[in-house]
Amino acid sequence: MPPAYAPRPRPDIIAAHLNSGVYMGHRTALYDAHLAAGGKMVDFGGWDMPINYGSQIEEHHAVRQHAGVFDVSHMTVVDIAGAGARDFLRHLLANDVDRVTPGRALYSGMLNDSGGVIDDLIAYKRDNDYRLVVNCATRETDLDWMEKHAGGFAVDIRERADLAMLAIQGPQARSLVAGLLSGARAEAVNTLKVFGFAEDGDWMIARTGYTGEDGVEIMLPGADAVKLWEQLLDAGVAPIGLGARDTLRLEAGMNLYGNDMDESITPWEANMGWTLVLNDRDFVGRQPLLNQQQHGHGELVGLVLEGKGVLRAHQQVLLPNGEQGEITSGTFSPTLGKSIALARLPAGATGKVDVEIRNKRQPAQVVKPPFVRNGKAVYKEL
């Protein structure tokens, strides 16, 4: 059976083109709600998204200390159905969907033939089919890759551009969300285990996130998302922009596709070895991973800057033995009050290193991420 997906026409965007004569990005169902909340809109992978609603640092603290809501509707949702869905995903993904039972999700890389990461994604296992959530910037590449590998599998690949997605994160997130819902939806928010999910009508509620805090991510129709967003804001949940999303995920030690890994980087080199299931199934990228496992590879580790300043992507890291590495993501950590980074270093790097910032060497400590979990510093020095 040939896979079926086609980019959906977007009447809203076409109309915007015709009316303005100027290119406008894609807009989520919450675009007007972002403007109403004071969102500063920027282009993000072709989408007009809020970078912040005033202060990125205040938004960051709101998620660590209370609760915040993110519009992540720009992310690409793909449903994988058909009798061959399981075999297809066991071939396509480096993690093994057989590791989880229905109602559970798992994190995986989707690799190229060299073992490089085409994208990272969450796979949700349902009773008879699967849902994937992939990055928006890699949407076309991902869908083409899936289609290319679907030959020989009885599988139906269907993008769900109709769904919006909200992430509600923070120590109070689940209790505040549950208070706005009823029946099976409230029950799901209250009782789901980490990486568990439940569906009710058009809603999928998952206890997942990208912040290192407790919370849920909800996929739902756009009109429902607008209503829930308004209820959440009325309940004191702070709207959170993409700026704080990045500082939160980096404190949580989570990778950002395009920064910390890409098609030239394998999961071994991106602190994703834990997602690899090297059993006897033949998945795309398997053999290069086995080769690299034997021959060695660089590692993605954490850095904490000792003095003042800010670590940034692409700064050079100098080891005491003369070897070098590079920062892949860096920022100021609002929770720790100092700068942190993920860096790709030669295997086994530990202790103190220097980072070259504007031609000056600044000392930093090599650590094992995550940096922050549930509001507290948790990193360990290596």
Place this chain on the structure above:
Amino acid sequence: MSEIPAELRYAASHEWAKNDDGVVTVGITEHAQDAMGDLVYVELPEVGQVLAAGDEAGVVESVKAASDIYAPVSGEVIEINEALEDEPELVNNVPYEGGWLFKIQMSEAGDLDNLLTADQYQAQIESE
């Protein structure tokens, strides 16, 4: 609409300059701090350092990016705002007052005439 005090002069690179009898106080504009977002680190020149107009004089870093600061006039740095070491957010909160960066003993009074007036700076940011 961001605040652009009429009595100050402005560099195209978004610094403001305030002249008091040849001592020029330098900061970044309301517009610049808003574009940068929350500042978390400010690197200032050293007292005694001699700068020419247009020289790199420091760096302001927000959570998302680093941005160079340029000397709007030539002269010797005679004072830096040490409060910014612990409170870089002063630049966000009061960019024209407690968020000033450094003071220069101006060596070329004519440098001020090369800077933009408030109206000219306003026109520049509207055209950006």
